[in-house]
Amino acid sequence: MKSSLIRAGLLAGVAMFGANAAAADVEIEYWQYIYETRVNAMDQLIEKFEEQNPGITVKQVTFPYADYQTRVIAANMAGKGPDVLQLFYGWTDNFVNGGVLQPLPKDAFPDEMIETEFFPIVGAMKRGDDYYGLPTAVRSLALFYNKALFEKAGIENPPATLDELVETAKALTETDAGGNYTTVGMTVEMGGQDHQWWREVLVRQFGGAPYSDDYSEVTYDDAAGIAATKWYTELTTEHKVGATGFMDEGQAAFRAGRAGMTIDGTFRLGSFSTIEDFEWGVAELPANADGLRSNYASYFANGLGAGAEGEELEAAEKFLTYLTSPEAMQLWLEVVGELPARPEAALTEANLADPVYGPFLAGLEYAHTTTFFDEQAQRQVTMDMANRVFLQGQSVEDSVAEAAADEQAILDRFQ
Amino acid sequence: MAFDDTTRAARAPRLSMRTRRALWVWAFLALPVLFYGVIRFYPTLDAFRLSLTNWNLMSPPKFIGLQNYREMFASPDFWQVFRNTFAYLVIGTPISLVLSFTVAYFLDRIRFGHAFLRALYFLPYITTASAMAWVWRWFYQPAPTGVINSVLGALGIGGMEFLRSTTWALPSIMVTAIWAGLGFQVIIFMAGLRSIPQTYYEAARIDGVGDWAILRKITLPLLKPTTVFLVVFSSIGFLRIFDQVYNMTTNDPGGPLGTTKPLVLMIYQTAFNSYQMGAAAAQTVVLFTILLLISLLQLWILRTR
Structure with missing residues (x-):
């Protein structure tokens, strides 16, 4: 009895020693951009992962957002790229074509598992037959509203439809004697999140589609696109409930308590949570008259660097598996405030009942994810489209047609 | 061969004092x-090569001849930016020179508060351009945040859309750029004024020449080297304008509708937002050519003096 115990103990010791020796000293690098809560969350995740996987060390390397893509590309050219890296889904084309990423191995990440266990928007990470990354968390849009201003105007609920939004915004807007806005009912800021709202939500709600299915062709140059743009620009030109540039930008106006409503993403929660002067609420994006809703979801995915191989690749796979586990997603939600990428982790009763996360999560179920080819240039096209109407008095029809032609020219560069 | 090596090592080269000194000098100059x-000339020359390629940083550059140039010259956006850049130059340089000369001319004559006023004029020059641009950006906001519009509103005058106007955004930005560079130009002009020998002025006064004539016949001609230097310096500054524009229009860089976008901002966006390195290099070559022509012009004007 005693001797067998000792033997078992020895065996266990040897086994542990062996395990340590086999996996000894694998260090992998994880790259992401600097954003305080994200870096903190990742530190915590790395700590937990290292506890569960002795012998693997993960080194987190961060860069300012503005430099991040260039750094990744430069490091990759020099053969010193990361083993696991975070990337915006919109950069996938660039990174895959440039050989920065390697496809996720099918044994650890079978397609069937990805397609059943994640929100369908992860499809944007697929090129050919391969997936090139998986997100920990996803983001969607919602309507933020200032409860103090609502109360002052005698409005109880946030608008549920686009028509109600206009009426509510009118009631909330205040101007001084000179006709200047002192409070806008609704922020109008294509440079903020409105361009996403217009593209994936409004155009669809007015009966159209912004692009062909593979996003290689612009299709909003039709009656629906024009109607959506007309509705949007009329917020300023007709209803006078807000204007671009008020208080510099929409989110600043909302923070200052001078905007009744604004559309923004989950990523704004951290910044708005420090507002002390008034209470704010979150609501689902308004539906159209027929009850049709849409949303825009986006995410930063984690992918495997092309340079990872052998032991490092094995460790990187393990780390990626951990980063996309429900446990990691819950931690990310608590620390960063972004929504879990697995319905199983996201749509829990507690999360759905949460007054802040609830509306964002509801949006995820019917959200679209634009495949951008050159996000900043495409955003600029949409901003210019609105500005031509606002500043130069161009007709909505002409402006939409011009925008469609400009954006198609950008898309054609990548075909 | 081995024999040769050892003898050469044994016989240390005996250099004359002069050669050794020259070697030292060149070692430091090298x-x-x-x-x-490595940092300047090679990349400059390489830009010419890159401008003939299609390169997105990731796949190797592909030679495409003059296509980048053809596309650039055919693009209305490029010509808009080109016009903007020259608007900064053609309006900004004369205004800033006249202003700074006037300030320097009168500042040179006063004793009371001279150093204090000079410091006030110089202060913007040593302030970070981006910080200053942000302050001005807030000045220009619509009411209730913008100081200028709030004052206009209080006076019963309707608000002015400074940075949100396709007409006024560029002049609004130019004002801050002129203000930022004013201090430096004032100091240089004052140094120029001081270097004019007093005897000329004394002689002119004895002959009974008036202030205006003194200014036209003595001061301005003798200030020519200073003026030429400042014209070139400020021209190059306006042709390279970036900080003010970028920081005052970050929500819509170079906007609205591209009406404030200078060449340098366009190069930045083409290179680091769209990753079209070849096209960006072609734009750089254009900027380089303009700067080169202006510098050559300066040499030519100075030579004919």
């Missing part, structure tokens, strides 16, 4: 030359 060669 450093900046090498540095500039």
Whole structure:
């Protein structure tokens, strides 16, 4: 009895020693951009992962957002790229074509598992037959509203439809004697999140589609696109409930308590949570008259660097598996405030009942994810489209047609 | 062969004092030359090569001949930016020179508060351009945040859309750029004024020449080297304008509708937002050519003096 115990103990010791020796000293690098809560969350995740996987060390390397893509590309050219890296889904084309990423191995990440266990928007990470990354968390849009201003105007609920939004915004807007806005009912800021709202939500709600299915062709140059743009620009030109540039930008106006409503993403929660002067609420994006809703979801995915191989690749796979586990997603939600990428982790009763996360999560179920080819240039096209109407008095029809032609020219560069 | 090596090592080269000194000098000179060669001249020359390629940083550059140039010259956006850049130059340079000369001319004559006023004029020049641009950006906001519009509103005058106007955004930005560079130009002009020998003025006064004539016949002609220097310096500054524009229009860089976008901002966006390195290099070559022509012009004007 005693001797067998000792033997078992020895065996266990040897086994542990062996395990340590086999996996000894694998260090992998994880790259992401600097954003305080994200870096903190990742530190915590790395700590937990290292506890569960002795012998693997993960080194987190961060860069300012503005430099991040260039750094990744430069490091990759020099053969010193990361083993696991975070990337915006919109950069996938660039990174895959440039050989920065390697496809996720099918044994650890079978397609069937990805397609059943994640929100369908992860499809944007697929090129050919391969997936090139998986997100920990996803983001969607919602309507933020200032409860103090609502109360002052005698409005109880946030608008549920686009028509109600206009009426509510009118009631909330205040101007001084000179006709200047002192409070806008609704922020109008294509440079903020409105361009996403217009593209994936409004155009669809007015009966159209912004692009062909593979996003290689612009299709909003039709009656629906024009109607959506007309509705949007009329917020300023007709209803006078807000204007671009008020208080510099929409989110600043909302923070200052001078905007009744604004559309923004989950990523704004951290910044708005420090507002002390008034209470704010979150609501689902308004539906159209027929009850049709849409949303825009986006995410930063984690992918495997092309340079990872052998032991490092094995460790990187393990780390990626951990980063996309429900446990990691819950931690990310608590620390960063972004929504879990697995319905199983996201749509829990507690999360759905949460007054802040609830509306964002509801949006995820019917959200679209634009495949951008050159996000900043495409955003600029949409901003210019609105500005031509606002500043130069161009007709909505002409402006939409011009925008469609400009954006198609950008898309054609990548075909 | 081995024999040869050892003898050469044994016989240390005996150099004359002069050669050794020259070697030292060149050793020290080589450093900046090498540095500039690698950091400045090589990339400059390489830009010409890159401008003939299609390169997105990731796949190797592909030679496409003059296509980048053809596309650039055919693009209305490029010509808009080109016009903007020259608007900064053609409006900004004369205004800033006249202003700074006037300030320097009168500042040179006063004793009371001279140093204090000079420091006030110089202060913007040593302030970070981006910080200053942000302050001005807030000045220009619509009411209730913008100071200028709030004052206009209080006076019963309707608000003015400074940075949100396709007409006024560029002049609004130019004002801040002129203000920022004013201090430096004032100091240089004052140094120029001081270097004019007083005897000329004394002689003119004895002959009974008036202030205006003194200014036209003595001061301005003798200030020519200073003026030429400042014209070139400020022209190059306006042609390279970036900080003010970028920081005052970050929500819509170079906007609204591209009406404030200078060449440098366009190069930045083409290179680091769209990753079209070849096209960006072609734009750089254009900027380089303009700057080169202006510098040559300066040499030519100075030579005919």
